[in-house]
Amino acid sequence: MQYSEKVLDHFTHPRNVGEIEDANGVGEVGNAKCGDIMKIYLKVSDDGIIEDVKFKTFGCGAAIATSSMATEMVKGKSLEEALKLTNKAVAEALDGLPPVKMHCSVLAEEALRSAISDYYKRLGKDPAEILGCDADCETCHKAD
């Protein structure tokens, strides 16, 4: 298993680590038993732009690096654009991940969807209409 330089960089100097006090969308996926939990905080503006995003991750090097990269990739973007982010795109932006670590990148995608879903729920909207699901099913809480 070999990590790319970019993975190692994002792991060593993760961007956007922490919490947002007045977040208006928070999502958490994964479980500690499998060894990975990811929590994403969003600050979304009234016109649907992600003004700020932060994360906390319990997981391996790849989990931390993908959290960092995913938050970088959606910062300043609209929710619609953010929803288009795939784990593949995150992995590619990191110059690839070892095959055994691809599941860690799914976590970042799911945590983001979960946070966006939470944002819509807080607005009183049904996230399922926008996301296609409420980003809270069993799949989202499984490690791979």
Add this chain to the structure above:
Amino acid sequence: MEKRFVYADNAATTPMSETAFNAMKPWLTENYGNPSSLYRIGRAAKEALNDARTVVGKCLNAAEPVNEKNDYAPGEIVFTGGGSQADNLAIRGFMHGPSSKGRKHIITSKIEHHAVLYTCEALEKEGYRVTYLNVDKEGRVDLEQLKAELSEDTALVSVMAANNEIGTIQPIKQIAELAHSVGAKFHTDAVQAVGHMHIDVQEMGIDMLSLSGHKFRGPRGTGVLYVKKGITLEPLVYGGGQERGLVSGTENTAGCIGLAAAMKETVEGLDEKMGYVKKLTDKLVKGIMENIPYSHYTGDPVNRLPGTASFVFEAIEGEGLILRLDNAGVCGSTGSACSTGSLDPSHVLMAIGLPHEIAHGSLRLTLGEQNTEEDVDYIIETVTDVVKTLRSMSPVWEN
């Protein structure tokens, strides 16, 4: 503190000693004769190989050599391509060979190395019966269970001398006696033990013992299976008949000689060296346990290898820990599942009863005589820092 490089993963592998390298060198270059050849340079290689056998035999207190110049109690010392090969040969070779006398039951423990465990699992598929003994919280095998499981059908008991993840030393002499009480033979994987504790195959009642050169500053790809006289195994590798026909193939003369040189060096003054290493390790354990809250020491605090310090830290994951320690210059290892891409954390940490979520945050530091007090101070400081940072990023950590 100033950044330094500290290798604290001596249980994974060790830097080769100068003595071993110098012993090997001429056999890599000018002395290239094949030990099976009839001419002078071949015979010289054969002799050097047998001298290496004698050295290994003496270090283990194997039976006296039959004659001065030749094989150490012919065949008692079998060179292999490493510790795993020795384990495979011992267990598969014994069960398939005549010495198992038709008995079909193996007893081993839940915390063996995979070289033992997976060999046993393969044998189960062939119809052999295997009991995997439980261990207690500190990693000691359940002797009561062993007694209860032993029967006239038990061919072999294989329990490691010391564990590679948590360092726990097993009461192998007692286990050997129990095995012998029903006519079974006793094998021990001493890959982690050699060079860290005294081994005396005769005194301890060991019938077969595996060791690996690179764990005590010898070369990689070399190992030994000690096989007590009278035990007949099925070969691991068929062919030209080298190593008593058990591991055929042109002998790695240089490697065997390097292994023997490293073994001799490591066993000399063992008490003193291990006293020194133990002092370092005690300091390391104390420092880490005092500095880091919600940390747990794993393994047996008394019966353990002098250089092994193993821990779990709550709310963090091991792979990230290792990578960050590496950035700071410290080499260590973890039993976290994420480090290997598997779903479950180390089978050893599971067997001592750690919950999954805690086992993920494991760290193993293994010291050797090359380490210093300064190394230990640096490790303590670094681990403390890294654990703090990772916890600050962890969603499951609450201050």
Add this chain to the structure above:
Amino acid sequence: MEKRFVYADNAATTPMSETAFNAMKPWLTENYGNPSSLYRIGRAAKEALNDARTVVGKCLNAAEPVNEKNDYAPGEIVFTGGGSQADNLAIRGFMHGPSSKGRKHIITSKIEHHAVLYTCEALEKEGYRVTYLNVDKEGRVDLEQLKAELSEDTALVSVMAANNEIGTIQPIKQIAELAHSVGAKFHTDAVQAVGHMHIDVQEMGIDMLSLSGHKFRGPRGTGVLYVKKGITLEPLVYGGGQERGLVSGTENTAGCIGLAAAMKETVEGLDEKMGYVKKLTDKLVKGIMENIPYSHYTGDPVNRLPGTASFVFEAIEGEGLILRLDNAGVCGSTGSACSTGSLDPSHVLMAIGLPHEIAHGSLRLTLGEQNTEEDVDYIIETVTDVVKTLRSMSPVWEN
């Protein structure tokens, strides 16, 4: 002629090349990281190991690597502890593994190395059926017999690329095609061939190929099994899962790197080097056949390894010949039974139809690029003298 030292037993083992030694050295000493470790010095070892894999893959023209940095067509190149281990893994691993698809028949030849023959014999005891193909007087396998024996039950055909005693090269491309025609796979023991003839696994239709580092000036105790993508084997050594789980055990990084360096060196400019060696060998054969009456050349005069010259001399015995040649400074080998303490002379010499009494007087001289014209002159003179002396002492010799 002045006494000199001439090593002419390159088929037994070769002196390690400086290139190989220099490539290995840093990995024996400063770069000691375990390739399975997560930290930098471990990752560097892993990368170097995979680079070595790539070099070996390129020399054999294995499938293209899947990506630049990683395994050469992951798993096609499996490092082992030598040629015998590669042969055992190929044959036993294939028959026990899923790729044999329940077929129970193996075809091999009567002149294979014991690493192949004894593995096959062990499989026969387990209930597999093995056909040992005859060879003609020059050591070429009987293709008609092969065709007749192939069936839907044939899982594997294993025929060596070139023989270690008489140097005969087999038509392996043709054999591979025949094997494939019934859906069987083809393995070749190329331990003697690598570095002496061109090998292209794709062009030749090879599914598995064994090679051994020390036969082409690499280190002892290292080998490779090439395993074509899609073939699944049962492991030779169970354990930590190294080498795709087929040969577990901490990798001998230095050894693998040394093997790759030697292989690259040996394959570069092969034609030219072998042209040189062949010229020497031709001169040697001519000289000996002209000088010594009642001598016979063994092996195929055309399709043979460029460095192999093998003979039998009537009325003398091989061991004495080797020992006397050694006194004169010449290293060679013999297939005489007396040299091994067994009753029968080499199975290869029997298979090509030599009568016992003649096979006893066999001599194999194998040259390499280190040898010179002067070496050859010296060998001719020495062998002539020694044979004469031994004959003068022989009761079965009539002038």
